[in-house]
Amino acid sequence: MKITAETVQNIANLANLELSAEEIGAMQQDLSAILDYVEQLNQLQIADLPAMEHVLGAAVAAAAGQQPGSNEAAISEVTTRPDEPHPWFSQKEALANAPLSGAGHFKVPRIIDKG
Amino acid sequence: MSTTIAQTSLTAAAEKYEPVIGLEVHVQLNTATKIFCGCSTRFGAPANSQTCPVCLGLPGALPVLNREAVVKAVRASLALNCQINERSVFARKNYFYPDLPKGYQISQYDKPIAEHGWLEVDAKNGGTHKIGITRLHMEEDAGKNMHEGFADSHQFSYVDLNRAGVPLVEIVSEPDMRSPEEAYEYLTRLKEIMLYLGVSDCNMEEGSLRCDANVSVRLRGAEKFGTKAEIKNLNSFRYLQRALEYEIERQIGVLESGGRVVQETRLFNVSEGKTFPMRSKEQAHDYRYFPEPDLAPLIVSSAWRDELAATLPELPRQKRNRLMNEYGLTAYDADVLTVSQELADYFEAAAKGSKNPKAVANWIMGDLTAHMKATNTTLADTKVRPNQIAELAALIDEGAISGKMAKDVFAKMAESGEPPRSLVASMGLQQVSDPAALEKIIDEIMAANPKQLEQYRGGKTPLFAFFVGQVMKATKGQANPALVNDLLKAKLG
Numbered sequence: 059m060k061i062t063a064e065t066v067q068n069i070a071n072l073a074n075l076e077l078s079a080e081e082i083g084a085m086q087q088d089l090s091a092i093l094d095y096v097e098q099l100n101q102l103q104i105a106d107l108p109a110m111e112h113v114l115g116a117a118v119a120a121a122a123g124q125q126p127g128s129n130e131a132a133i134s135e136v137t138t139r140p141d142e143p144h145p146w147f148s149q150k151e152a153l154a155n156a157p158l159s160g161a162g163h164f165k166v167p168r169i170i171d172k173g
Numbered sequence: 174m175s176t177t178i179a180q181t182s183l184t185a186a187a188e189k190y191e192p193v194i195g196l197e198v199h200v201q202l203n204t205a206t207k208i209f210c211g212c213s214t215r216f217g218a219p220a221n222s223q224t225c226p227v228c229l230g231l232p233g234a235l236p237v238l239n240r241e242a243v244v245k246a247v248r249a250s251l252a253l254n255c256q257i258n259e260r261s262v263f264a265r266k267n268y269f270y271p272d273l274p275k276g277y278q279i280s281q282y283d284k285p286i287a288e289h290g291w292l293e294v295d296a297k298n299g300g301t302h303k304i305g306i307t308r309l310h311m312e313e314d315a316g317k318n319m320h321e322g323f324a325d326s327h328q329f330s331y332v333d334l335n336r337a338g339v340p341l342v343e344i345v346s347e348p349d350m351r352s353p354e355e356a357y358e359y360l361t362r363l364k365e366i367m368l369y370l371g372v373s374d375c376n377m378e379e380g381s382l383r384c385d386a387n388v389s390v391r392l393r394g395a396e397k398f399g400t401k402a403e404i405k406n407l408n409s410f411r412y413l414q415r416a417l418e419y420e421i422e423r424q425i426g427v428l429e430s431g432g433r434v435v436q437e438t439r440l441f442n443v444s445e446g447k448t449f450p451m452r453s454k455e456q457a458h459d460y461r462y463f464p465e466p467d468l469a470p471l472i473v474s475s476a477w478r479d480e481l482a483a484t485l486p487e488l489p490r491q492k493r494n495r496l497m498n499e500y501g502l503t504a505y506d507a508d509v510l511t512v513s514q515e516l517a518d519y520f521e522a523a524a525k526g527s528k529n530p531k532a533v534a535n536w537i538m539g540d541l542t543a544h545m546k547a548t549n550t551t552l553a554d555t556k557v558r559p560n561q562i563a564e565l566a567a568l569i570d571e572g573a574i575s576g577k578m579a580k581d582v583f584a585k586m587a588e589s590g591e592p593p594r595s596l597v598a599s600m601g602l603q604q605v606s607d608p609a610a611l612e613k614i615i616d617e618i619m620a621a622n623p624k625q626l627e628q629y630r631g632g633k634t635p636l637f638a639f640f641v642g643q644v645m646k647a648t649k650g651q652a653n654p655a656l657v658n659d660l661l662k663a664k665l666g
Binding site: 068072074111112114137138139140141142143144145146147148149152153158160161162163164165166167168169 | 210319323328461466470
């Protein structure tokens with residue numbers, strides 16, 4: 059599958075990246091190659107396998123010698139936490155690495171133009 | 174063209190069209206901590222003081238789901254008659270904005286926690302109307318941007334990330350509403366349910382309840398929907414209705430003048446009472462959702478779901494119906510009394526021990542509510558206890574005091590918290606209902622006013638009121654008015 063320069067440019071815009079003309083060309087090549095590889099995967103017969111959004115369920119199930127998905131309820135027990143507060147950063151610590159801060163806030167270039 | 178003509182033709186045009194409205198409501202869950210980290214969700218803390226590596230989006234930090242947020246989302250879903258998906262998946266919604274430190278919002282996309290629900294609202298013509306609920310999904314809130322109020326606000330925006338990561342549920346309705354009033358009613362009922370469940374404080378000023386609306390219009394009888402506009406920034410019930418009214422009128426105007434409605438996102442400007450299109454750069458709709466690799470799929474087993482279903486309280490509509498059936502209340506009274514659980518509980522506590530629930534309802538909706546408003550108090554701190562309301566109503570029904578005396582007793586009771594029966598005694602208000610005592614007084618009055626008696630018997634019947642007044646004066650207003658009437662009629666002849 060051939061990725062066009064426009065597609066690369068669109069993805070770059072969405073990702074907030076600035077690409078030169080050469081970089082766009084290289085990205086076209088790389089992204090096309092990736093899609094070609096994924097295209098090969100489409101040939102596999104996987105209709106019977108449940109969709110896997112996450113490896114954790116499958117990994118635990120495999121370790122227990124079970125079908126993927128069979129142990130997920132138990133996983134939700136351990137992948138959630140109780141609603142107990144754990145204070146972490148003070149305001150000063152939170153802002154310590156900010157390029158720009160003031161009055162206890164992060165400062166960014168003005169987002170909305172006036173009028 | 175005069176305005177009258179313009180308005181008339183607009184009304185005529187409005188009759189031709191039917192609005193179609195769907196709402197997307199964000200409800201902030203009132204957990205103690207954020208959805209994916211242990212930071213406090215308390216409102217009003219110093220900016221950025223409730224943050225950690227997870228909600229600041231620092232590299233390597235990993236989210237862990239708050240179980241209580243799941244509990245509240247499931248309870249909300251069940252109360253909205255949704256099917257709980259045993260398996261739901263969190264997804265990343267990618268976009269750049271300074272209030273979103275990670276560059277993506279963790280939300281749910283194609284596998285939300287709940288779907289296919291409905292909420293019942295009162296229809297205009299009486300009866301009820303079911304509004305479909307497409308889905309309910311869990312997500313994290315973004316931070317808060319401030320564009321005004323700082324010396325360098327012309328140059329910089331200020332960002333507070335205390336709110337970033339606060340748990341939300343987004344409740345998406347079907348396009349089932351047909352008027353701004355119905356949308357208002359839907360949001361009212363939705364809020365009521367969330368308050369009954371105790372899953373959110375639904376405080377619109379603090380942003381715990383936020384609403385976007387999808388609106389279109391179509392010719393009445395048409396099957397196909399018109400092109401819709403999405404209106405954002407509807408942060409009060411009043412604004413929702415006003416924005417919808419404006420937007421419907423605008424779309425009808427566009428269509429009537431031969432134009433086409435453009436699909437776009439519009440912002441409601443409160444001061445102008447109008448909606449305006451958002452600039453295109455603010456609406457990149459290509460969010461490139463993909464499953465959140467840092468979170469395992471969420472499993473809500475049927476056992477857990479059933480356990481949570483058992484914790485649901487009686488919901489407002491059920492309560493309303495029950496109060497009408499059990500206590501013979503009108504729909505209006507039941508509606509007023511179920512505005513909050515506290516008020517409904519208060520009413521029931523009073524009505525249970527009363528032979529006259531309707532009178533109890535009237536005292537609560539009338540004098541008690543007025544008193545609380547005047548003194549800026551709530552049910553929790555009012556001195557009037559439910560059983561005292563019942564006692565007051567009983568005193569009237571027994572004929573011990575008149576309705577007018579009861580008002581005075583209520584005022585004293587609200588002030589002191591003393592029970593009405595003892596107040597009646599200490600205020601010397603006991604109503605005189607003893608016929609023998611009243612007859613004696615009437616005899617005295619007749620003897621003392623022979624001229625009036627003669628005139629009355631001669632046909633000057635309005636003088637009846639004079640005699641009533643004399644009896645009341647003699648008894649300091651404590652004579653039973655109905656009895657006085659009867660006795661006077663018999664005596665005066």
